[in-house]
Amino acid sequence: MGRGRKRTVDQSSLVVSKGVKRLLPLFLFAALVLDVTVSALLTQNSFKAHPQTWKDFVKKRDLSLLFEKLALDLLVLALVRMFVLPLLTFVGVVTGSTKAAAPEAEEEVVNGGGVGGFFGAKRDGGTPNHTLRQPLLPIAAHHAGNGHHCRVADDDEGNGRRACCGLWNRKKRGSGEGHQRIKEEIEAAEALHFYKDVKRANRNKIIAESLIFGLSTLFQVYSGIKAVCFDVSTFKHSLSFPSLMVLSVICINAESIFCCMMIESFAKEQGIDKPDVHGHPLYFSKANTGHTCDLCRKRILKGYRCWACDFDICMKCMGSKTARVEGEGGVRGDKGVRSESEVTLKPMEYFNRALWLASSEWRLLACAFMSLLLASGTNLMSPIFSGHVFNAIKDENHPSFLHNIRIFVVLSLASGVFGSCRSLCFRVVQRRLSFLTRNRLFEGIIRQDIAFYDAAQTGDLISRMSWDCNAMLQPISNLLGSTLQSIFFFFGGLIMCFVISWRLSMLAFTTMLPIIHLTSKYAVFSQRLNREIFTFIGMANSIAQEAMANIRTVRAFSTEDVELKRYRQETKEALKRGIRDAFANAGTILLSNLIDYGASTLILLYGGLLVMSKNESKAISIGMLYAYLRFWNMIQSSYQSLQGVMNSFTKAAGAAQRVLSLMDSLPDIDPSSGVVATSQMSWSVEFQNVFFVYQMRPDVVVLKNINLKMESSEVCALVGPSGCGKTTMISLILRYYDPTNGKILIGGRELQSFNLKALHKHVGYVSQETQMFAKTIEENILYGCEEGEYTQEDLVTACKAANAHDFITSFPSGYQTRIGERGVRLSGGQKQRIAIARMMLRQPKLLLLDEATSALDAESESLVQESIDQLLESKEHKYTVVLVAHRLSTVVNANQICVVDKGVVTERGTHDSLMKLEGTYTKLVSKQLEKTKNMLY
Incomplete structure (x- = not known):
């Protein structure tokens, strides 16, 4: 892992792409220029429409003339925005950037x-x-006298770093505990300094953004009021003024959004690559x-x-x-x-992968999109006809009333039919996507290398299959279910509002920008709190899972209260943050509702005045006011539905990365390719110059230059102290791992050339930690066997050979007895004998016994050992056996005994020849005899 490269990069640039970030100043400049141009056109047209007004204004100094008939004030405000907004943006970027470097x-x-x-x-x-x-990043410091003071020192890459000089000099002189304490003091001082700097920068960014949004809102309010009061009766083109005013408001919104995006994108914090x-x-x-x-x-x-x-x-x-x-x-x-970096997923890449997953359902999607268009169209038309109904009631026009009622009923029925069709198609697609994703994820997990499971946590994998899958699919479900419909409703309602009354819309939409600002700030705050909540809940679940898995140990030590206290502590922390989020949410809803109700009040107030107005150019009917309210509510609900869509896609991209990284990750050891092993081939095993290191312990060499050959149809015993590498050798033969260096041969052919699926059909394995499934005894013994491959007689024969038949038949349900999760209803010896029966049923050519009799008493061990000896002596079947054992009785009859010590084969031979050497094996035998001398059988 290389040295960390330091670069100055912003947090929001992770959401805004680098290309968009570079174009933001250009976008802002274009919006400002367009704003000034539109205002200039408005001013020019107003002077043409009212040529005498300017002279009257100069004479009378009546501002109402300027406000109602001329647009010069709009041009002045546009020029003010052109200078003030970039200035506030620059101040926000400068003051919102961190000055101190992050401690490393x-x-x-x-x-x-x-x-x-x-x-x-x-x-x-x-x-x-x-x-x-x-x-x-080395800390360079300066020390003068006995005082402690700080300066910024540059490292070899030119990066500034603040260091406490006196502490650093003390650190160089210190040693042991003092050295560590001084080091911690330096780190704490740097962390505190940087943390305060980040808080200051964030506060300044929030102030600058709030000022920009506040000023933009005031500009919009002024434009809305002017649009309401302005006299357009003398304009040559009646639509020119409304169009230019709407474009001006759009420019104001775009300017504020681009300014805030620039502050977030260019306010720099020291990040590390x-x-x-x-x-x-x-x-x-x-x-x-x-x-x-x-x-x-x-x-x-x-x-x-x-x-x-x-x-x-x-x-x-x-x-x-x-x-x-x-x-x-x-x-x-x-x-x-x-x-x-190989699996990092960006939001758009996530979106593309989501589309790729959904592409197999293109017929259903096409039907759903067509239904969505038709349902959205009928929904957008219904407020118009409901407004006509109210107009007919007011005018007491019965034919018009019945006609519009019939149309409204048809639209409602069509909306219901198309809406249900859309919902059906989208839900079927969602279910199939969920089915496809979960199955592919489980396939990706189950096919990973054993090295993957050495580092993986079961809870984390389960979380990927549940929480991450849900988080990944949720935005897709929302997109298919409601987001597209909300987009149609939002823009359709927006257009219809301006068609009904552009004046009313100019006034009503002045409230949108504050709501956007409030909800966006709350979304960031809530996202952080909710992540902490989920983290604490996850910790609590881990505590509960661990306690329940080890309930016998918990009960034996009477530590129920301890576990309960740990669980409560985590859930209490989650509760605290949940309450904070609830208060913040309530405050945001309060302010948003006040602004929303203010907008509704403006609509009713000014809309009512327009209904009662005698000016035909401004007046609207009561039915159209009702339709306008319906469209306004449609816009509001659509906007609320669309809130946080991009945030949800960003979060979903993180979850999708965890899911897709496993779905896309192919194992380094491919079990399905290679030469197919047969029972007729030689089943000798040979290690040639084998080294091995576990990834989780990279500094410990487990096997060192192992050279060993185990002949076919013979028994090779591996003995030695615990942790010397015996089980690792068994794992390498099973190809759980590939050697770090060297190679392993089976029948003279390199192990890596075999098809593992076919190879394992001829390999029987019993581990020292017997693993059982929550199934019946029969199902556990037949695990891995194809249906019809073995008869009931074969099953009973294998169980008798493993000395398991008697205790199995003593259960009321016999072979159909369910043994519980991990076989908790059986003793250790019973589970071990079932595992041996499972191995014997397969009639393998290569037997790998890793302490296979460790959980058996002496009598059972003798019976099982006798069965194994009979199998080895059988003329019909020939087996190669590699066994790991500590007991003398298990290894004494082996054709070859290999003594492994600290990853090296130190002695090799038969029992008698090794005893004559009086080496490590002799010492192991003496310890075993001493240990069993007083054992009660």
């Missing part, structure tokens, strides 16, 4: 080691062997309350966050070269951790 964790210094020390090369596609690790850790820039945060590190899974307070996809990393992992190698997060294969 020093990377740990680790001695060279690992497998690279043995054969001097990194594994293909894996992680290089890191030796001496330097700090990400570490592509090997994460694909997006990471930003320091002092208060990651309720967050956990996505690598080590520990709760963190200060660390680094990705604002694009909610990735968190603690200071320790940020400074560790091996954090991603050893961490529990990310997608890894047998050849190492896959770079996050």
